Amino acid sequence: MVVDQEYWTMYFDGSLMKKGASIGLVFVSPLEVCMRYMVRLHFPSSNNVAEYEALINGLRIAIELGIRRLDIRGNSQLIVNQVMKESSYHNAKMATYCQEVRWLEDRFDNLELNHIPRRLNKAAGALAKAAFDRELVPMGVFASDQHKPSVHYKGPERADDGPSDLAPGADQPTAPSYLEVMELEEEPAIETDPLDDWKTLYLDYLLRDTPPMDKKEAQRLARRTKSFVLVEGELYK
Missing domain, CATH: 3.30.420.10 (Ribonuclease H-like superfamily/Ribonuclease H)
Known part of the structure; x- marks a missing residue:
């Protein structure tokens, strides 16, 4: 309900x-x-x-x-x-x-x-x-x-799953014995290749009315574009 x-x-x-x-x-x-x-x-x-x-x-x-x-x-x-x-x-x-x-x-x-x-x-x-x-x-x-993760992942269970955006010096934990020490690095850079640019999907949909081929992906994109606006060809949230 x-x-x-x-x-x-x-x-x-x-x-x-x-x-x-x-x-x-x-x-x-x-x-x-x-x-x-x-x-x-x-x-x-x-x-x-x-x-x-x-x-x-x-x-x-x-x-x-x-x-x-x-x-x-x-x-x-x-x-x-x-x-x-x-x-x-x-x-x-x-x-x-x-x-x-x-x-x-x-x-x-x-x-x-x-x-x-x-x-x-x-x-x-x-x-x-x-x-x-x-x-x-x-x-x-x-x-x-x-007591169990929300997803089923087939692979080595380790604490280092990538860069973390935990603020330096804030709540830096001493890892329990069953975990490897988590290395804090900078966040990965946003993709810059135009073919992989996330804005391309939005621009294709808003400017050229070209949704993704996948039906679920098209529905998801339609929901998200409501949070964006085009101003002189530039995409703003």
């Missing part, structure tokens, strides 16, 4: 700490009612995996709630860029996570994914960091434990 035809807002954040990985989610309804979730991840993880788990868990919760229009906001530029096809994947594991997000996208009428500064995502970040605290779960927060 659809609970509302207006946009809900979802804030997501994943965190890797000494005690383990966890995620925080905050949903805000059109009537400004907040719903908060925290999930403890009990499997080998990394900061990027935790961010993807937060996004996927949030999408699944939204589907269960009957939400059909969702404005998603997170402070992981890397994950947002990968999902929006503005950045390439570092390895197959990240590609598998991104594909799961794309599959869940099709369950919504309208869905937007936007990057926001960390300072505007404090509520979700605080929930993620508090998940492993020994204190009681705060009133009104739904807490749970997840």
Whole structure:
């Protein structure tokens, strides 16, 4: 049952700490009612995996709630860029996570994914960091434990799944014994090859009314172009 035809807002954040990985989610309804979730991840993880788990868990919760229009906001530029096809994947594991997000996208009428500064995502970040605290779960927060990854990935389980956009000096964890040390590098550069330029898909659709051949990809593009506008041939969000 659809609970509302207006946009809900979802804030997501994943965190890797000494005690383990966890995620925080905050949903805000059109009537400004907040719903908060925290999930403890009990499997080998990394900061990027935790961010993807937060996004996927949030999408699944939204589907269960009957939400059909969702404005998603997170402070992981890397994950947002990968999902929006503005950045390439570092390895197959990240590609598998991104594909799961794309599959869940099709369950919504309208869905937007936007990057926001960390300072505007404090509520979700605080929930993620508090998940492993020994204190009681705060009133009104739904807490749970997840013992398996959200995706089935066939490959070596290791913590290094690519560059992370974790701020230098912020929550740099000492990795548990079952994880390799996560190396923090700069984010991968956005593809510059015109054939792979993500803007080309939008421009072809808006200027030449040329959608992708794949039906699902065409539907996804039609939803996303609503967030863009053309000004003198330049694409703006």
